[in-house]
Amino acid sequence: MVKEKKFKFDLPxxxxxxxxxxxxxxxxxxxxxxxxxxERDMYTLEEGHEALQTLRRLIIEFIDPLKNHTEKEEEFLFPLLAKYVGTEQGPVNATEEEHEEIDAYIGHFLHHTRGDLSDMTxxxxxxVVKDAGEAFEVITVHFVKEESILFPMVNNILRIExxxxxxxQLYTSIL
Structure with missing residues (x-):
């Protein structure tokens, strides 16, 4: 039985x-x-090369939706909240820094998986896969922080208009 996912927030x-x-x-x-x-040493060398190629392809496919999402936040959400809480420090600044950290991990992974990978041990x-793992962890924690800190601020601080x-502004597709 599939469990229906409930939204945490009522605000559209x-x-x-x-x-x-x-x-x-x-x-x-x-x-x-x-x-x-x-991480669990489940691949042979040959399987690892195939898995690394697949991982690279999946992360490349993931980049556009992720970038579309973060760009919407940076263009619309963050400046609106910054009017009330500033940008020098605090949640808006921290969230923007996390976006940069995510980009760095993904960029580092992609840089080191370019070209012929058959010589990799x-x-x-x-x-190199550790960078993808770090990106996953940062993104997961980042979303939790946004939903527990920034989103409630939108509910509590922003005027109805x-x-x-x-x-x-946000009602656009990330795909």
């Missing part, structure tokens, strides 16, 4: 972002299974 703008988080987490599961298999592959405008 927050439901858009929460739904995007749910989608991204679902997509991440596919590539995280490969990361876990590397199992240890080389495990080392601002919430409505934010919904109009």
């Amino acid at each position: 703008a927050l439901r858009v972002l929460e739904n995007e988080h749910n989608y991204l987490l679902h997509v991440m599961e596919d590539w995280h299974l490969i990361v876990l298999a590397f 199992m240890q080389d592959m495990k080392d 601002e919430q409505d405008k934010l919904y109009e």
